[in-house]
Amino acid sequence: xxxxxxxxxxxxxxxxxxxxxxxxxxxxxxxxxxxxxxxxxxxxxxxxxxxxxxxxxxxxxxxxxxxxxxxxxxxxxxxxxxxxxxxxxxxxxxxxxxxxxxxxxxxxxxxxxxxxxxxxxxxxxxxxxxxxxxx
Amino acid sequence: xxxxxxxxxxxxxxxxxxxxxxxxxxxxxxxxxxxxxxxxxxxxxxxxxxxxxxxxxxxxxxxxxxxxxxxxxxxxxxxxxxxxxxxxxxxxxxxxxxxxxxxxxxxxxxxxxxxxxxxxxxxxxxxxxxxxxxxxxxxxxxxxxxxxxxxxxxxxxxxxxxxxxxxxxxxxxxxxxxxxxxxxxxxxxxxxxxxxxxxxxxxxxxxxxxxxxxxxxxxxxxxxxxxxxxxxxxxxxxxxxxxxxxxxxxxxxxxxxxxxxxxxxxxxxxxxxxxxxxxxxxxxxxxxxxxxxxxxxxxxxxxxxxxxxxxxxxxxxxxxxxxxxxxxxxxxxxxxxxxxxxxxxxxxxxxxxxxxxxxxxxxxxxxxxxxxxxxxxxxxxxxxxxxxxxxxxxxxxx
Numbered sequence: 001x002x003x004x005x006x007x008x009x010x011x012x013x014x015x016x017x018x019x020x021x022x023x024x025x026x027x028x029x030x031x032x033x034x035x036x037x038x039x040x041x042x043x044x045x046x047x048x049x050x051x052x053x054x055x056x057x058x059x060x061x062x063x064x065x066x067x068x069x070x071x072x073x074x075x076x077x078x079x080x081x082x083x084x085x086x087x088x089x090x091x092x093x094x095x096x097x098x099x100x101x102x103x104x105x106x107x108x109x110x111x112x113x114x115x116x117x118x119x120x121x122x123x124x125x126x127x128x129x130x131x132x133x134x135x
Numbered sequence: 136x137x138x139x140x141x142x143x144x145x146x147x148x149x150x151x152x153x154x155x156x157x158x159x160x161x162x163x164x165x166x167x168x169x170x171x172x173x174x175x176x177x178x179x180x181x182x183x184x185x186x187x188x189x190x191x192x193x194x195x196x197x198x199x200x201x202x203x204x205x206x207x208x209x210x211x212x213x214x215x216x217x218x219x220x221x222x223x224x225x226x227x228x229x230x231x232x233x234x235x236x237x238x239x240x241x242x243x244x245x246x247x248x249x250x251x252x253x254x255x256x257x258x259x260x261x262x263x264x265x266x267x268x269x270x271x272x273x274x275x276x277x278x279x280x281x282x283x284x285x286x287x288x289x290x291x292x293x294x295x296x297x298x299x300x301x302x303x304x305x306x307x308x309x310x311x312x313x314x315x316x317x318x319x320x321x322x323x324x325x326x327x328x329x330x331x332x333x334x335x336x337x338x339x340x341x342x343x344x345x346x347x348x349x350x351x352x353x354x355x356x357x358x359x360x361x362x363x364x365x366x367x368x369x370x371x372x373x374x375x376x377x378x379x380x381x382x383x384x385x386x387x388x389x390x391x392x393x394x395x396x397x398x399x400x401x402x403x404x405x406x407x408x409x410x411x412x413x414x415x416x417x418x419x420x421x422x423x424x425x426x427x428x429x430x431x432x433x434x435x436x437x438x439x440x441x442x443x444x445x446x447x448x449x450x451x452x453x454x455x456x457x458x459x460x461x462x463x464x465x466x467x468x469x470x471x472x473x474x475x476x477x478x479x480x481x482x483x484x485x486x487x488x489x490x491x492x493x494x495x496x497x498x499x500x501x502x503x504x505x506x507x508x509x510x511x512x513x514x515x516x517x518x519x520x521x522x523x524x525x526x527x528x529x530x531x532x533x
């Protein structure tokens with residue numbers, strides 16, 4: 001029974017997890033989960049090499065966004081939203097840039113220095129982004 | 136009708152926004168955010184945010200902020216807020232914060248930074264963004280802790296802030312220390328002296344230290360806020376009987392905060408203790424030179440869906456923890472006992488039809504008048520101990 005369910009899960013579309021992508025100029029290859037949440041919750045301003053961090057996300061009700069936040073950041077989307085609002089409206093930080101589609105995400109991350117975002121793994125050959133391993 | 140003065144303030148806001156817009160073209164890392172909130176309050180007795188006994192729309196919050204990141208270490212932010220709330224706030228534009236921030240250390244282990252300017256006071260879970268409806272769990276924040284009647288003192292301080300966070304295996308520790316001059320105005324006199332005496336608070340200083348530890352998934356968050364304020368009262372030469380003289384009020388605060396978050400549920404509780412020493416002022420304050428207030432609330436939120444949420448809250452305030460039934464205050468000052476406490480049941484619903492819109496409705500059932508403002512309820516004898524309130528709110532953000 002479990003094997004059948006597992007097989008069915010593989011067939012379901014949208015079950016693939018989004019992966020973290022960064023601009024190819026970002027000099028790290030992997031990232032710890034706490035640090036990743038710090039970056040996506042807009043608390044980190046610069047990468048270890050000094051480049052400014054630019055965060056790109058999909059709209060808050062987008063399935064890929066909700067799935068990425070739960071699986072990779074290990075918080076619920078409402079918690080991430082609360083973290084952003086508290087920073088922005090107390091003068092402690094800025095909001096992420098919201099893009100409308102995965103295509104736009106890849107495009108913006110590839111041309112923006114220090115950019116980070118996420119996409120559901122697909123063939124990204126030819127674009128100027130790299131995948132970050134989450135440790 | 137808007138007075139010329141108010142009109143000029145709104146024009147200033149326009150100039151501020153358009154001025155910042157022109158800078159926007161200079162750099163990409165500049166952004167604007169804002170909010171507009173309209174509330175409605177209806178009470179069967181007592182007044183909250185205007186003449187609520189006949190239904191009051193006299194509650195509006197408007198804010199615009201801008202932030203600019205000129206380099207990877209620097210951030211410049213500012214926000215102006217206009218708040219109209221009955222006779223407590225008149226809607227004039229005020230600079231809520233204006234802050235230059237420098238991130239000194241940043242790594243995958245944590246960070247350390249310093250800010251100067253006008254800085255939001257870190258106090259409990261909600262204070263730093265208390266006027267932004269989207270960050271509140273309800274229309275009215277629990278009044279026993281986030282009392283709107285003395286809000287100016289709680290809003291922001293002119294000074295500096297040191298802050299940092301440190302990652303540990305199980306979670307993250309975040310700490311903020313603000314040292315500076317808290318803002319004071321006539322409302323602070325009403326709240327701490329219970330009336331607008333001749334004279335005024337002409338100086339202030341204080342600090343707030345807030346530390347929070349959160350598990351990695353932010354399921355459990357525990358926090359402590361500790362702080363002290365000193366407010367100098369400057370009395371005129373000729374004083375009324377019982378009036379305060381020159382002197383300093385000493386206020387020490389302690390907040391313990393705890394929150395547990397699940398996908399559909401959040402449980403929040405905060406405890407607040409405030410020691411007030413006003414003996415130095417003399418006058419009527421010598422009758423009870425020191426007082427300690429105590430309050431707490433417990434709140435359950437349920438997210439029915441990503442756009443609809445419900446909450447239930449119990450909020451309790453004792454103005455003097457050694458006079459919980461208010462009889463001592465009644466004997467000393469002749470005030471009705473119910474002005475010394477408040478027990479509030481609140482049930483509310485929130486709906487976000489769109490990410491930029493938030494609509495809320497809530498009902499309160501309250502015993503006691505401890506957190507009602509003197510400005511809206513000047514006559515103690517007209518206050519009723521048991522009362523109910525319905526409030527509605529619409530907010531738009533951009």
